[in-house]
Structures are given as structure tokens and as C-alpha cells.
Amino acid sequence: MAVLAAPLLAAHAQAPPCQAGVARASTLAPLLLQPTVNGEEREGIAARYVPPAGPLYIAEAELQRWGIATSSIEWHPIAATRWLCVESLRLRYALDPATLTLKLDFPPAMHLGTHASFVAEDRLPVSYTSGGFLNYDLRFDHGGGTSALGASWEVGAFSRWGLATSSFFTGNNGRGTTRLDTALRRDDPERITSLVLGDTITRPGSYGAALRMGGLQYQRNFANAPLLITYPTADVAGTAVVPSTVDIYVGNAKAYSTTVRPGPFSVNSLPVPVGAGNVRVVVRDVFGQESSAVVPYVRYDAMLRQGLHDFSYEAGLLRRDYGVRSNAYGDWAAVATHRYGVTDRLTLEGRAEAMADRANLGGLVQATVPLLGLVGAGAAASRGFGHAGALGKVFFQRNEREWSVAGGAEQRSPDYVDIGFEPGQVRTLAVRQFSASAHVGERHWLNLLGLRTKDTSGEFNSATAGWTFSLTRSATLSASYSRFWGTQPKTHVFSLTLAMPLGERDFVTASVERRSDAPKMDVLLDVTRNLLETDSFGYRVLAGQQSAARRLELGAYVQTGVGQFGAEVAEASGSRAARAFARGGLAVAAGEWRISRYLDQSFAIVKVADFPGVRVYGNGQQVGATDSSGVAVIPRLSGFLPSTVSFEPEDIPLDGSFADNTKRIKIASRMGALVDMGVVRRISATLTLVEGDGKPVPAGASVHVGEASESFPVARRGKVYVSGLARGKPNALRVRIGERGCTAVIELPADFASGATLGSYPCR
Numbered sequence: 001m002a003v004l005a006a007p008l009l010a011a012h013a014q015a016p017p018c019q020a021g022v023a024r025a026s027t028l029a030p031l032l033l034q035p036t037v038n039g040e041e042r043e044g045i046a047a048r049y050v051p052p053a054g055p056l057y058i059a060e061a062e063l064q065r066w067g068i069a070t071s072s073i074e075w076h077p078i079a080a081t082r083w084l085c086v087e088s089l090r091l092r093y094a095l096d097p098a099t100l101t102l103k104l105d106f107p108p109a110m111h112l113g114t115h116a117s118f119v120a121e122d123r124l125p126v127s128y129t130s131g132g133f134l135n136y137d138l139r140f141d142h143g144g145g146t147s148a149l150g151a152s153w154e155v156g157a158f159s160r161w162g163l164a165t166s167s168f169f170t171g172n173n174g175r176g177t178t179r180l181d182t183a184l185r186r187d188d189p190e191r192i193t194s195l196v197l198g199d200t201i202t203r204p205g206s207y208g209a210a211l212r213m214g215g216l217q218y219q220r221n222f223a224n225a226p227l228l229i230t231y232p233t234a235d236v237a238g239t240a241v242v243p244s245t246v247d248i249y250v251g252n253a254k255a256y257s258t259t260v261r262p263g264p265f266s267v268n269s270l271p272v273p274v275g276a277g278n279v280r281v282v283v284r285d286v287f288g289q290e291s292s293a294v295v296p297y298v299r300y301d302a303m304l305r306q307g308l309h310d311f312s313y314e315a316g317l318l319r320r321d322y323g324v325r326s327n328a329y330g331d332w333a334a335v336a337t338h339r340y341g342v343t344d345r346l347t348l349e350g351r352a353e354a355m356a357d358r359a360n361l362g363g364l365v366q367a368t369v370p371l372l373g374l375v376g377a378g379a380a381a382s383r384g385f386g387h388a389g390a391l392g393k394v395f396f397q398r399n400e401r402e403w404s405v406a407g408g409a410e411q412r413s414p415d416y417v418d419i420g421f422e423p424g425q426v427r428t429l430a431v432r433q434f435s436a437s438a439h440v441g442e443r444h445w446l447n448l449l450g451l452r453t454k455d456t457s458g459e460f461n462s463a464t465a466g467w468t469f470s471l472t473r474s475a476t477l478s479a480s481y482s483r484f485w486g487t488q489p490k491t492h493v494f495s496l497t498l499a500m501p502l503g504e505r506d507f508v509t510a511s512v513e514r515r516s517d518a519p520k521m522d523v524l525l526d527v528t529r530n531l532l533e534t535d536s537f538g539y540r541v542l543a544g545q546q547s548a549a550r551r552l553e554l555g556a557y558v559q560t561g562v563g564q565f566g567a568e569v570a571e572a573s574g575s576r577a578a579r580a581f582a583r584g585g586l587a588v589a590a591g592e593w594r595i596s597r598y599l600d601q602s603f604a605i606v607k608v609a610d611f612p613g614v615r616v617y618g619n620g621q622q623v624g625a626t627d628s629s630g631v632a633v634i635p636r637l638s639g640f641l642p643s644t645v646s647f648e649p650e651d652i653p654l655d656g657s658f659a660d661n662t663k664r665i666k667i668a669s670r671m672g673a674l675v676d677m678g679v680v681r682r683i684s685a686t687l688t689l690v691e692g693d694g695k696p697v698p699a700g701a702s703v704h705v706g707e708a709s710e711s712f713p714v715a716r717r718g719k720v721y722v723s724g725l726a727r728g729k730p731n732a733l734r735v736r737i738g739e740r741g742c743t744a745v746i747e748l749p750a751d752f753a754s755g756a757t758l759g760s761y762p763c764r
Contacts (some may be wrong), residue, residue, distance in 0.1 A: 018076060018085035021055045026078045033095070035102040037066050038111075038262035039242035039286055047102065048078060049095065056095065057083040067112045067261050108239045111263020122227050124642045124666045126189060127673045128160040131589035133599045136582075143577030148173060152180075158671040162186035165670075169323065179326035187224050187669055189640050194221040199319065203312035205337040205351045206364045206378055207393055207410065209420035214329050215316010220309060223669065226641045229269050232305050232344035232368075234297035236281050237266040244285040251277070251401060272299050275399025276373060298368040300397065304341030311338040318419065331355055333419045351380070353419045358384025360418055362391065373398030382417050389416030403438040414456070430454040443470040447480075458487025475500035492516040505530050505538075520548040531559040533636070534622045540568075549573045561624040561632065562595045587633050590674035596633035602667040604634045608647050609679040611656055615648040625651075630679075639669025647677055655754030657682045657723075684723040687758040689714065689735060689744055697735060697742075697763055704734045718760075727752070735763050 030046035048057040060082040063070055075082040093104040137152040150171040157164050166182040183198030196217040204210040240260050248256040250272050279295045313336045317329035339349045349364040362380025369375050380391040395408030410431045432452040447466035466480040477498050484491040495513040506529045513522040524544035531538040542553040557566040563584025570577050585599040592605050608614045610630040618634040626632045637643045646662040658679040667673050689697040696718025703712045705724045714720045725731045733744040742763040
């Protein structure tokens with residue numbers, strides 16, 4: 001058989017005889033070849049080749065292993081298998097029968113390619129169970145000759161169907177108990193929505209007001225899918241003809257590197273900073289050839305990705321006198337807010353409000369524009385109390401690596417009303433604001449901030465210039481100058497602040513402030529020690545002079561597994577006050593309950609057999625240790641986000657066994673779960689077994705504890721090591737000696753230590 005030339009053969013000019021060659025190829029023995037596909041050596045294949053010049057047939061399974069798209073290929077049946085005729089695609093290849101090698105190139109478009117993303121893939125199911133919680137926050141205050149005792153408390157119950165909560169405040173001095181919020185909530189992580197029946201807070205949108213309401217709310221809730229990226233991200237794509245390495249640089253730092261197969265490749269959701277910039281993509285193939293491209297990006301979190309909806313619809317009765325009266329509800333109102341990502345550079349928002357005596361309708365357009373960055377414009381019209389009103393708003397934002405600038409203006413006509421307006425209240429008429437910051441050199445930051453507000457009571461203006469200097473990586477010196485003017489008298493304020501750590505948990509802040517309307521300078525020194533997630537002690541000391549009088553504050557705080565406790569005393573302007581507080585909760589899940597810290601997020605009740613003092617961790621951070629029953633509560637887990645729960649394996653005694661000390665779990669927002677870590681107490685012992693005639697059980701016999709399947713071999717002189725014994729009850733050892741058997745019964749002493757040696761036991 002002739003040897004084909006090493007260079008790749010040219011494609012046939014006419015239609016190849018693929019169909020005619022099938023009959024002959026089916027009679028030939030497969031040819032074992034070592035293929036090189038697009039420059040990458042692959043595992044050997046069994047191909048069918050019709051000599052002397054083809055055609056060449058390759059099985060479908062081989063193409064799939066090579067990552068070739070097979071949906072548009074015309075197949076030929078040979079030996080009950082589908083085969084590709086290489087000539088039908090006019091591909092270039094070189095086959096050397098002497099060395100049994102094949103060199104074959106597929107066009108990049110036929111490769112499935114390589115796809116990667118910085119978004120973590122989350123396939124962990126949500127763990128639902130039945131349970132509940134009780135939170136309390138007790139406070140005692142004394143000052144000015146009077147004392148007050150108050151308690152804020154909240155009860156909750158949850159199951160797969162939702163979460164029901166109700167909160168209250170109870171106080172002395174005739175205050176009694178006031179109901180705060182009561183609601184039934186159902187979160188849907190599949191649709192990324194939440195349905196709330198009861199007390200809720202309306203979504204303000206870009207220009208509205210957030211108000212308390214009792215009724216119904218249905219909204220898009222991205223907290224139900226915390227790994228979902230809602231804003232447009234930087235994506236890069238390209239094509240590799242041969243196996244290559246792709247390096248991606250954000251700024252001047254390498255952010256990602258991977259190898260790609262021949263064909264198209266893409267990397268999505270790159271972690272780029274807020275603002276505008278460039279991503280540099282460098283592709284280096286197996287032959288050392290390198291090419292690069294620069295891809296611009298724009299990222300602003302206020303934008304929505306193309307095709308993504310964000311909305312909130314509320315209807316009900318507005319809440320009145322919140323915190324004062326339990327069931328004071330006012331007029332009926334309805335609010336609808338909807339945002340939509342038309343493209344990655346254009347997001348639209350619409351909003352409508354309605355009550356019996358007023359209504360308004362408006363919207364907002366925001367887009368990312370070259371040079372300017374993020375820009376937006378909105379307007380709304382209202383009708384109420386027999387008058388029409390209007391609102392207009394414009395803003396822009398530009399963020400760069402070393403500087404940022406933003407500004408905005410909002411104007412309201414005197415008759416513009418929304419559902420939060422009350423007759424006779426002060427109305428906001430105009431707001432103007434501007435901010436800028438710049439990184440100068442390696443250690444200096446400069447900041448500017450200006451604000452002008454006009455309402456029906458007057459005009460209020462402020463301007464601030466600030467400077468921050470990094471003394472070290474963790475210590476900063478800041479200075480600012482502010483000026484206030486308008487309807488109120490002019491005031492100038494200069495401040496200087498030094499902030500630095502004294503250790504891992506201790507911080508000190510020293511500040512000096514001089515006001516033009518104050519007779520003396522304010523000088524304050526603040527030293528604090530922060531609490532840890534686990535049991536810890538913290539403090540705060542504030543001392544100095546403020547408003548021409550001495551100011552002193554002392555506080556001590558303790559964090560334990562059952563709550564947070566603290567006491568504070570203060571003296572300012574000649575007055576003295578004291579406060580003590582206790583804050584904690586009660587966690588219930590799957591019938592297990594424990595006193596715990598305050599539960600304002602999801603939680604897990606962790607069970608580590610019945611071993612006390614075992615350190616437990618939530619997402620790698622120690623949060624406490626198990627109690628005398630081997631149980632601990634891990635609070636402050638993020639809802640719907642995969643969390644890692646673990647324990648310290650070195651804390652497990654010798655009679656404990658486990659497969660893994662880590663479990664991953666995902667819990668719905670503000671719900672709990674019981675997590676059994678799979679630790680089993682297995683008491684072990686070494687003992688001697690003797691038969692009825694007093695002779696030791698012969699070596700080689702097998703022993704089973706009760707009905708367990710695990711077998712323990714008997715050694716010489718009847719000695720055997722067994723595990724899985726229990727205290728407080730007889731343990732039956734089933735012994736098998738060849739074709740016969742016997743049983744020994746063992747009762748462990750109350751003070752028996754696992755691993756110790758027992759005496760002799762008869763086997764009958």
C-alpha cells in the first residue's frame with residue numbers, strides 16, 4: 001500500500017465516492033491508527049480505510065470524544081454503527097499506513113469548543129424542615145432620674161410552605177405590648193420571587209418612598225438566588241485552531257488562565273471592577289505562536305442584564321403610628337415597580353402609585369454611554385387634591401480605577417404628590433448633588449461632595465472636601481473641611497481623624513473637630529475590641545471633650561453560644577446614663593431545640609453524636625462548640641447560599657467514627673435545618689472468648705456484634721478486638737467457628753473507657 005505524503009492532502013474537487021465505498025469498507029478489517037487532531041495527539045482509534053486513496057471512515061463515538069459537533073454530519077451505516085466519511089466534509093488529512101498514524105484537521109466551527117464562567121455552579125438542593133425560632137432583645141436604661149425596661153421579641157415558624165413571623169415590643173411605664181410586624185412569606189428560588197402576606201415595606205424604586213403597608217406583596221427577590229449575577233458582566237470569546245492556552249488580564253493583573261480545545265471558546269462573568277475598562281486576552285497555541293486582543297467592558301450594578309426582569313407589586317393599607325399602636329392602618333394604596341434589561345447597555349424602569357385621592361405614574365431610563373459612564377433620566381406625573389404635579393430626575397456616574405465622579409438633579413413641582421405625602425407636611429422641591437474622588441499617588445485619596453436641598457421650609461446647602469492618607473496598610477489619617485449654609489446660619493467644620501489597629505481585634509480612633517458655632521474644639525479618643533463569631537469578650541472606651549463638656553463612655557460586651565450580653569455607662573454634658581442588655585434566641589428544627597444567639601438569618605442545628613466540646617465551624621469560621629449532648633447552633637448563615645458546616649476532627653474521642661467532617665447545605669432565608677454530621681459513637685474493647693470446655697475460641701473464628709454485618713477476627717488464645725458496643729444494655733457477640741457457632745454476652749462497666757481491655761467471657 002502506498003504511503004501518503006506527510007503534507008495534508010488537498011480536498012477532492014468532485015463529490016467523493018463515500019456511498020460507493022461503504023460496501024467495501026464494511027468487508028475490511030478496522031485499521032488501528034494513532035490520530036493527531038488539530039495538532040493534539042489523541043488515543044488510538046479503529047478506523048475504516050479503503051485503499052489505495054480512500055475514502056476514510058471514522059466512528060461517531062470517536063468524534064464525540066474529540067469534541068466535534070455531530071448534529072449536521074451525514075452518517076453512513078457500517079456494522080450497525082454510524083460512521084463519518086471524511087471526504088464528504090472535504091477535510092484535509094494525512095494517513096501513513098506504515099506507522100499507522102493519522103493527521104486530521106477539522107475547521108474550528110465544527111468543534112464544540114470550551115466554555116467557562118466565573119459564576120459558581122449551584123446544584124445543591126435547598127434543605128427544608130419544620131421548625132421555628134424565638135428572638136429577644138432585653139434592655140434596661142437609666143438616666144435623668146428615670147428607668148425604663150423594654151423588650152423587643154419575635155417569634156417565627158417555618159416549613160417547606162413558607163415562613164410566618166410576628167414581632168412585638170413590650171415596655172414598662174404604661175407602654176404595655178405593641179405589635180410591630182406580622183407576615184407570612186414564601187420564597188421561590190426557582191422563579192426567584194417572594195410572596196408576602198401581611199406587613200411589608202414597599203419598594204421605593206428610583207424616586208419613590210419606602211412605606212410600611214399591610215397587605216400583599218409579590219416581588220422579584222434576587223436574594224433567593226445569591227449566585228445569580230444581575231448586572232452586565234465582561235465576557236470574552238474567540239476561536240482556537242489548535243489546542244491553546246488563554247490568559248485573561250483585568251487591568252495589569254492576570255485574572256484567569258486555562259487551556260482550550262480547538263474551536264470556539266468563551267469565558268463569561270469575569271470579575272471586573274465597577275466602571276469602564278479593558279480586558280486583555282492572550283491566546284498562545286501549542287506551537288508557541290501568540291495573539292492578543294483588547295475587549296472593552298462597562299459594569300454598573302444598577303443595570304440589569306439583557307432580558308432580566310426585576311419587579312415589585314404591592315397592595316394594601318398604609319401603616320400608621322408604627323411602634324406606637326398595634327393595628328393602626330390607614331388608606332388603601334397600590335404600588336407597582338418594574339425594571340427590565342432591554343440590552344446590556346439599556347435598562348428601563350416603570351412605576352405607578354394609586355390611592356383613593358391621588359395617583360402618579362412615571363419611569364426611568366438608564367444606559368451606559370461611552371465617556372460619560374452610567375447616565376439616567378426619569379419623569380413622573382401626579383394627580384391629587386385637585387392639582388396636577390410633575391417630577392423630573394437626571395443623573396450620571398463614571399467610575400475608573402483611580403477616580404470616580406457622579407452627579408444628579410431632581411426637581412418636583414409644588415403640587416407633586418405620592419402615596420407617602422401627608423397634607424401640611426414639608427415637601428421636597430429640588431435636590432442637587434455632586435461627588436468626586438481621586439487616588440493621587442500611592443497613598444492619597446481626595447474626595448469632594450456637594451449637596452443642595454430645597455423644600456417648602458427653606459434651602460439647605462453643604463460642601464465637603466476630604467483627604468485620606470494611608471500611613472500603613474491598615475492605618476489612615478483623614479482630614480475634611482465642610483461648609484453649611486442656606487436658610488440656617490453659615491457653619492464651618494474642620495475635622496482630623498487618625499484610625500489604626502492595635503492588634504487583630506483592637507482598634508483606636510483619635511479625632512479632633514472644630515466648629516465655627518462652638519466655643520471649644522471637640523477632642524475624642526475611641527478604643528474598641530470587636531467581638532468574634534465564637535465566644536469572646538469585647539469592650540469600648542470613649543473619652544474626651546465635646547460641646548465644651550466632658551464626654552465619657554464605657555462598655556463591656558460578652559458573646560456566648562446562648563446570646564450576647566453587655567453593659568454601658570456614659571457621661572455627656574453633665575448628664576449620666578447607664579444601660580444593660582441581653583440579646584439571644586431559641587432555635588428549633590426537626591424536633592431539636594437549643595438556646596442560641598439572636599437569629600436574624602438562616603441557622604443550622606449541628607449534631608455531632610453525643611460528644612461535648614467539639615468545635616464547630618460555619619463556612620470555615622469557628623462559631624462555638626457542642627454542648628453536653630453533642631449539639632451546637634450555627635447562626636448567621638446566608639439564605640439560599642451553599643454553606644459549609646464542619647467540626648474539628650481532633651476533638652472526636654477514640655470511640656467516635658465518621659466518614660467526613662464537612663457537609664455542604666443550603667437553607668432557605670431565615671429558616672433552619674438539623675444537620676447530623678454522621679458521627680457515630682463506637683465503643684471498642686479487647687476481650688477473651690472461651691468455649692464451654694474452658695478452652696479459648698480458636699484463632700480464625702469470626703465475631704459479629706448483635707446483628708451488625710461487620711466481622712472481627714479472633715486471634716490466638718481467644719483474644720478479639722470488637723467495636724460498636726453499647727453502654728447500659730447487654731451486647732450479644734455472635735461467634736462463628738467453622739460450621740458451628742456460639743454467643744457471648746457482654747455488659748460494659750459504667751466507667752468503662754473505650755479501647756480498654758476486658759476479661760474473659762464464655763461463649764455458649
